[in-house]
Amino acid sequence: MASNLWTANTPQKFWLCNPDPPAEIWNLAIQNAIPILGFPAEIKNIEDVLEYTLGEARFGKNRYKIGFFRSIYYLLKPYLPRSMIIRMRQKYNFLLNGKSAMGWPIESHYVKFQWELLRQVLLLSEKEEIAFRRFWPEGKRYAFVLTHDIESAKGQRLVPVLADMEEALGFRSMFNFVPEVYPIDWGLVHDLRERGFEIGVHGLKHDSKMFDTYDRFTQRSVRINQYLHEFQAHGFRAPLMIRNPDWMQLLDLEYDLSFFDTDPYEPMPGGVMSIWPFTTGRFIELPYTLPQDCTLYEVMRETSPKIWFDKIEFIEKYHGMALVNVHPDYSGEGQVKEIYRTFLGAMRARTGYWHALPQEVVSWWKNRSNCETHAVDQPLMMACASLEENNTSILISNRESIVIKME
Numbered sequence: 001m002a003s004n005l006w007t008a009n010t011p012q013k014f015w016l017c018n019p020d021p022p023a024e025i026w027n028l029a030i031q032n033a034i035p036i037l038g039f040p041a042e043i044k045n046i047e048d049v050l051e052y053t054l055g056e057a058r059f060g061k062n063r064y065k066i067g068f069f070r071s072i073y074y075l076l077k078p079y080l081p082r083s084m085i086i087r088m089r090q091k092y093n094f095l096l097n098g099k100s101a102m103g104w105p106i107e108s109h110y111v112k113f114q115w116e117l118l119r120q121v122l123l124l125s126e127k128e129e130i131a132f133r134r135f136w137p138e139g140k141r142y143a144f145v146l147t148h149d150i151e152s153a154k155g156q157r158l159v160p161v162l163a164d165m166e167e168a169l170g171f172r173s174m175f176n177f178v179p180e181v182y183p184i185d186w187g188l189v190h191d192l193r194e195r196g197f198e199i200g201v202h203g204l205k206h207d208s209k210m211f212d213t214y215d216r217f218t219q220r221s222v223r224i225n226q227y228l229h230e231f232q233a234h235g236f237r238a239p240l241m242i243r244n245p246d247w248m249q250l251l252d253l254e255y256d257l258s259f260f261d262t263d264p265y266e267p268m269p270g271g272v273m274s275i276w277p278f279t280t281g282r283f284i285e286l287p288y289t290l291p292q293d294c295t296l297y298e299v300m301r302e303t304s305p306k307i308w309f310d311k312i313e314f315i316e317k318y319h320g321m322a323l324v325n326v327h328p329d330y331s332g333e334g335q336v337k338e339i340y341r342t343f344l345g346a347m348r349a350r351t352g353y354w355h356a357l358p359q360e361v362v363s364w365w366k367n368r369s370n371c372e373t374h375a376v377d378q379p380l381m382m383a384c385a386s387l388e389e390n391n392t393s394i395l396i397s398n399r400e401s402i403v404i405k406m407e
Contacts, residue, residue, distance in 0.1 A: 005245055005281040006050040011117050013369060014276075016133035021121050029120035036116050037109050053110045053273045054280070055245070059101070064244040066208065066267055102271050105291050105311050107262035110273035111318050118383055133368055134381045135276070135319040140354035142316045143361055144347065145286070145323040146173035147257060149202045149237060153182035158332025162340070163192060169344045174358050175328075176202035176237050176257075179227040189231070198357045200257070201227050203239035208267060211244050221250045228252055235286075235358050237325075241266045245280050255284040255362045257325075263288075265295050275320030277365045284362045289315060290324035297336045305343035316352065321361065 012026055030046050037043070043052055051057045056064075103109075122130055136143055146166065150156050159175060166173055175192055177184055179201065189199055203210055204220045204227070211217055228236065228251070236251060238258040248256060255277075262271035272278070275289045290311050296302040308324065315322045331340045347353075356364070 004047055004051050004055065005249075006054040006278065007047060008279040009050055009054060010046055011114065014114060015118055015121075016368070017121070018131045018133070021125050021130075025121055025124050028124055029117050032120045032124075033113055033116040036113050049113075054278055054285075056270045056272060059270050063270060064211070064268065066242065102262045102264065102273070104262050104264055105307055106314050107271060107273055108314070111275055111320070115318070122383065129382050131382055135368075136354045137364060138354065139381075141352040142312075142319055142354070143321040143323075144353040144355045145321060145358055145361060146171060147176065147200075147237070147288070147323065147325050147358065148173055149176045149325060149327055150178065151181075151202075151206050151327060151329045155327060155329035155332065156182055156185055156188065158328040159188060159192070161332045161337065162326070162328050163195065163197060165337075165341055166344060167195060169348050171344060171348075171355060172196045172198070172357055174198040174200050174235065176200040176235075177231065178202045178204070178206045178239070179223075179231075180204050181206050193232075198235070198359055199231050200233045200235040200237065200358070201231055202237050206239045208240055208242055210239060211242050211247065214247060217244070217247050218250065221247075225252045234362070240268075242268050248283075249281045251283075253283040255286055255358060256280065257286050257288065257323075257358065259285050259287045261287050261289045263291070263295070265299055275315050275318060277321060277361060284365060286321070286323055286358055286361060288323045288325050289320060290322055293324075293326045293331050293336065293340070297330065297339070303335070303339065305339055305346070308343060309346070322353070323358075 010026075011030065012020060030049070031044075034043060034049065037049065037053075039049070039052055039058065043049060118130075118132070122128075148159070148162060150159060156177070162173070163175075172195075175197060177189070177199070193199055201224060204224050209216065210220055224236070227233075234254040236253050236256050236258070238248075238256075241258055241260065241263070243258045245259075248258070259272050259280075260266070261273055261275050263269060272285070272287050274287060277284055277286050279285070290308050291300075296305075296307055300307070312322050314320075326340060331337055
């Protein structure tokens, strides 16, 4: 890797404590917290931790390459019947069961590492409490973000179904178009934007070839940048979640959505382990943290949104971001549409979250990171160490008390 693109995501910049403890306290806290990650002994400093987690380095130097058999499958996929694709994915799920290197749908190691870090800072500072910058506006417990990738002309025709459903329930979302697969319905694009939805770009062509070689990527990146400007888009998601963060620095992005906290079912499996936004070089990454709709419906054969809500409970507990990717191509009709409607209806009845578009999350996260510690528009929250549960909890308090225990 040419460089560590994740050095801006230090614990100091994640927690934004006020006052900020001395560097030696942070360094010792990092050393004390690293074992909770379960990484090899050579991972000894925060730069290694960030590259191993956010940079996915634990999956090896070829982590951003697709294996031979997966490459063949995705070359053939456009010519296979949908029923055969579903059966193949279900078979893969059966073979994968219990063999993933990460937890799914919940991967908690990096999350608990951050909490243990702050607990260590409190203990090492011999303080009972410390103030830190709240994660989300208005004291909300977590962020809730809806995104959609439109893979085909059929998916584009079904976009109004999802947009109308969301609008009726008080939600807005992001729709990502593939510029060179189907004729873009610019009337639809303008209508969505007028109604408060966000528009993004989903690659150039919906295939697995974008990252085959650096030359191919650089050629496509020029056209992608042109489409980003034409769509007035600030965000991007790569087709099939195939990714290379070093190469993606060529894209004129404010933020990206091509990564995930954990997902063993993607063409390029892995995960950044983070349920919060983070900086990757010149852009902000918003990882999806809820399983994709096609994974739940087709691979796992789920008939309800239960797995989504199980994950949301975890995300709320740790003040994260619940970001989901739902495809109009699959969820715009039939039973899966009703599952999505049930999910949205249940979310509308919940409280405590900040519903936002990706662009709003990015703006907030940048403001959170850049504002001075005394800024009045960024109220502080409090944390204090607890010696209960074998020294494995800290207490976060704002208007109410929230105890987060790391079992």
